Amino acid sequence: MQYPPYIRLSELAAIVGQVLDTRFRQTAYWVLAEVSGHQYRQEKNYHSFELVEKREDTDGLLAKFSAKAWGAGSTKVQEFEKKTGQRFTSNIQVLAQVKVVFHQQYGLALDLVDLDAAYTVGKLYEARHLTLQKLVQENDFIERTPEGYRTRNKSIQLPPVLQRLAIISSLTSAGMEDFIHTLEKNPEGYQFELDRYLTVVQGVDNVDQIVGQLIQVFNSGKSYDAVLLLRGGGAQTDFIVFDHYQIARAVAKFPIPVITGIGHQKNETIADLMAHTATKTPTQAAEFILHHNRNFEKSISELRQSILLHAKTYLSERTRLVEHLNGRLLHRTRDFLQLQERALYKLQSLIVTGTTELVYAHQHALQNFKHEVFSTVEHRLAGARRDIGIQKDKIWTWSGIQLKAADTGLRHLQTNIRLMSPDQILQKGFALIRAKGRIITDHTQLTKNQSIEIITSKITLDVTVNNKKENTDGTGFNV
Template identity: 35%
Template sequence: MGYGQNKQNQERQELSLLELNNRVKGAVLNAFPETCWVRAEMSDVRTNAASGHCYLEFIEKNAITGQLVAKARGSIWAKTFRMLKPYFEMETGQMFASGLKVLVKVSIEFHELYGYSLTVLDIDPAYTLGDMIRKRMEIIRQLQEEGVFTLNKELPFPTLSKRIAVITSPTAAGYEDFLNQLANNKAGYPFYTKLFPALMQGERTEESVIAALDRVYRYADHFDVVVIIRGGGATSDLNSFDSYLLAANCAQFPLPIITGIGHERDDTILDMVAHTRMKTPTAVAEFLIGQMDKAAGEVEELQQDVSRLATDILSMQKNLLQLLGSRLPV
């Protein structure tokens, strides 16, 4: 080993990993204020059942390509999470879950052992609401530009809508209410229902309802209308019914679709593209009974018209016969 290399080894600074991480920690503390507000998407949100702490990842994607461009570990300590989660869900109507874009107040930390992370101290629900509204408007605009937004509404509604394909969860209380309302209609109209089971809450709702629609489509000639109902459940679960794929499938379905997914707030996109939107499963049943009442009323009016016309014809013929009879020689 030469003199030059010995001198180089003496001059270079060597740090242990702990010393390096401590310097990084100090640099982070000096570079940032105690807290700052950060825009990001939540991912891998999970809660520790024992401690009550929430652990998640914050990510950012390229707006055009969708590729991941940034990621950071995050945590919300139990004391904060107990207040923050219900507040956020009440204000937004959405579950505190992966996939939502949020604006959070965080402290930036670098731990010698665990590395870089963000600790959440507060959240602004208005930012998430704004992003949800923007997404809804984008989906509505896309459906309109594709020319499918009003297709289902333009279908003629059958005069006698008594053969009904029902898409819902077989265990939903709303399903039983719907069946009971139809079965106990005062006029005794016969309704024939066929259940096509689907999940009506949770992350798989979209694909489950679309799969049920595909099954109905194979037997479309056997039905007059399709009913999509959901009894009760959390308002946050309605996010699944703001799906582009589900709305596009319903908008282009060859049978009229009636929705009754049990909520009072603004229509979901599914409601917007459906032929008819009712608030609850019971209201859907009442609507179908009302359509039968309307058809029965029209039949009754036709019967009365025929009766009046027949009476008029008989009266005219009677008068004619009397006139002819008066002209005959006695």
Template identity: 30%
Template structure:
């Protein structure tokens, strides 16, 4: 087969065609999806074109800005826009098409129009603002009423950021106490938007624990502010259930995030000063209120003291009058009581005298009767006593006779003997000595035998 060409020959034909039809410089609108500067100072770009819905690119090409022109182009672009070339930025570039047999097609950028980028940035800002207003959330955060004292603060920032350190130093230098909790987030670069939104979501879950949320960042290029114009982040800020205070760190630029926040300040230090000043103003109002309250209390105390003194004088005057009146009434009552008492006393004396007379007469009669009864009773008692005494003498005489008959002496005189200390035959042993009392003396004896009587029955 003879109809063939080499790959390099094909690449050469393509290069010739491209240089013939697209070799001159063209102004091209594209979005930067990647931007890298190598050690030699060359800037390599990845340019894309996306549809309005932001889905997959419809066109893509590599581009390069050689180091010989990159310094001038990037410096002018930064001077005009305040930003460096970065991913996500829409640019209008002047470029020529270059085709290399090995590296393929690329664009060589010789100029960039910063005016287009500025206009595109402004267009996106306006689009974000319009969408937020259309949804009715643009001014939602400003409807919050700030507490008189903002002490419980949720801070969204990078823990290593200089702005965060400045913010904390300003608060710590004040005479007031603030309860600050950091929700760490990336606040610049491609990851900033998602990181800040994540921190806002964490704050929203604990909204009852804070008085306000503060978003701060310190320094950086203007291009780093791009995320603060994005609709998604601004919508989160506008609808956060806490008043939001921003201190993003640029004096000239006002982001959409600043617009939707409750209060916008330029720097983290300015935010801290705002919190301190608000606490100082509240403290001053409290001092004024204290002074006013003290003055009013002092005036009221003086008025009430005067009223009490006047009331005391009036009370003393009235009391004196009432006392005199009372004393007069008591004197009159005393005289009346004395008269009535004397009358009653005379009556009682007369009653007592009459009662004493009647009592004497009655007592005399009762005494005579009692005396008669007493004489009669004494006579009967004497007769009874005489009879009882006679009967007792007779009994005693009989008892004397019985005792005399039972006397041991009388028994001994009849020929009987008494063995002393022995009441039963069973109590003595053979050979035991005993004493035997007779009528006229006592004998000593020994037991040589003994016998006992059998019991009948």
């Protein structure tokens, strides 16, 4: 069997390698591309990734190369991260100097030679500037001022005491644990109510999760004093999510004061600029809250001292005034008593003389009156005894009539009460309606699909209201 002329694959790879080496060995290219699929092997100090170029209108690719950075290239990556404050990872755009290399086993790839940190810093600044500009232009609750940005959230006054707090952070955030530890171990012994709303707080793919947690805080209906947006330290890339338009807008509009502690030391994120209060770290956010509460306690203590001081001054002045009035009162009372004493002595003399004369005159009159009274009393007592006998007979007769009438009335009422008792009414075919443990007497208390109990003389029915209509002909209870 005859075969066409052929060469081994390794020989073809060698030919391609020679051609590429001849063409690209002495040349390095600056290329603008996006990093994708980045992996770092720390034990080998080796970065593997892809450099891609995407279409502007879709996510389709225009070009893609495998790439790697090791040795000097890995050192350039470290310098890039130090200069930009951003981790070299997927989904960032870089201006990279690369060389084209070909390996017979691993194929065509690009070796990273250098990275332009200035380009990346500029792109981050440009994106940040455009986001801030869009926030001001599209939202009437965000305003640019000489001092910074005025937002609806900044205009909310902090409560005098921050105690009921909602925390938005990740489950594994050491920063959140530092925040909670700082609050719970405060030397003043302040108590806090902390609710955790957990989410991923890095990566632009998680913007909706963070905004969703803010919405959950709002929909909880709880009266939170403040919302804490927390994240521990990390590379600048980790904070890009907090420069996102949707998060910044949600923070600026949020009706509860937002305090950020995102863990960055160099620059403020846009979320920081929109929030009521921005701190550098979760621990500093906790210290801000404790300081705020201490200021309130201090103001109360100062107010207490001021009240005590004013009270002492007032009481001292009132005491002096009372002492002065007491002296004047004693002096005038003494003068008045002496004057009245002289008047009493004079009056006493007049009373003694007049009383003696009056007593003699009245004694004579009393003797005359005594004789008249005795004669009149006997006559009147006899008449009174006759009247009392007559009235006694009338009372006995009238009381008998009244008692008999009252007995008849009571018997009639007993009969009516017995006829109106629930047992008698139920036995006549009527029923009681009970809902939620109460007897229903007003049909407006019943709604469609409501569960009720119908109580008859023998059984209780559990039913559901399917429909409700009014009796309009007036004959529903004719018997």
